Amino acid sequence: MTRIHILGLGNLGRFYAHALATTPNPTPITLLLHRKSLLKEWEEAGHRIEIEGASTLVPGVPSSSSGYDIEVLDASSTEKAKPIQYLIIATKAPKTVEALKLIAHRLNYKSTIFFTQNGLGTIEDVTKEYFNEPKILPSYLAAVTSHGVYSTGPFRSVLAGLANVTIGHVCLPESGPPRNEAQNLLQKITSAPLLNALAVSPKELKILQLQKLVINATINPLSVVFRRKNGDLFNHKLIYELLRIMLSEFSQFFEDHLRSHLDLDLSDEEFKECFSVESLERLVLSVAHKTAKNTSSMLQDVQAGRDTEIDYINGWFDRQCNASGTNRQDLADDPQHGYMRCNSHLVDMVKSGKVISGDEIRREFSLQ
Structure with a gap:
């Protein structure tokens, strides 16, 4: 079954999770928790993500979402052998390589990784550390996210201003043409009303x-x-x-x-x-x-x-x-x-x- 995993649950991670979870017939989403203490915060949040202002700025989109699956990342995880098809990375750029350590082996050339972070250089660092052979290189997407989102607590954020997302394929010298799997995730992103996303060429x-x-x-x-x-x-x-x-x-x-x-x-x-x-x-x-x-x-x-x-x-x-x-x-x-x-x-x-x-x-x- 197609599933989206999200790594990094700060403002951007919550925003993308909520936007995808509130689409018609949403794809199942797994939130990846990097420490067990987040489970308590998730319980205290009522097993929901709340994006205040979403329903006001985009009529028809609720301000809270639930129904997520949760996975705590540790060395003994029972999920460690299951491949990840779609991964959205919303960690801070300096933390990305380390954050991927426990799940990199679950990603391969059939996977698609969507990078949402500020700055440049993360993709090159991840490729060098984990996917330095073309035969294991996943497909990459990246975006420029202009929405204004700030935190009010664990799993709670405010959408201060509605803007847009610009998304596209990332073409590295060692990668081939975009695969269908990557195009499928791109379409899911551009179909989410709250994201207001536009697909553009790599250039x-x-x-x-x-x-x-x-x-x-x-x-x-x-x-x-x-x-x-x-x-x-x-x-x-x-x-x-x-x-x-x-x-x-x-x-x-x-x-x-x-x-x-x-x-x-x-x-x-x-x-x-x-x-x-x-x-x-x-x-x-x-x-x-x-x-x-x-x-x-x-x-x-x-x-x-x-x-x-x-x-x-x-x-x-x-x-x-x-x-x-x-x-x-x-x-x-x-x-x-x-x-x-x-x-x-x-x-x-x-x-x-x-x-x-x-x-x-x-x-x-x-x-x-």
């Missing part, structure tokens, strides 16, 4: 992922080092100037790497529309305005003492530079390759926990 998906990466690589870490809500960032003159410098770095990076290392061939007009400084600025400022009252996910992680996803957001740019033969020292010292200097310094600041005021920007980033 379109990659463009959207890179644009979303820039949005996250500016708003998230800047909110951390300046301790500001999204809407309070760019009305400060010097923070806005820093944003412009970062966007220049990212735009130059894309110009240098899209074809050679990211396998994305764009015309000059397409590049200008998608990755010019002006285009990227419009995207970032639009999201900052729409989420003005929000605390960024990275700042929430810092305030809660959790690891951030900085290595899969800003750190992704550093890794791509290293792969192309440009290391961090070059970025700092070589005028011809200095376009990632502010980004690299911001990574160090977030990791070290350094907080500054807007007036300290010029000194901290060695700006004129």
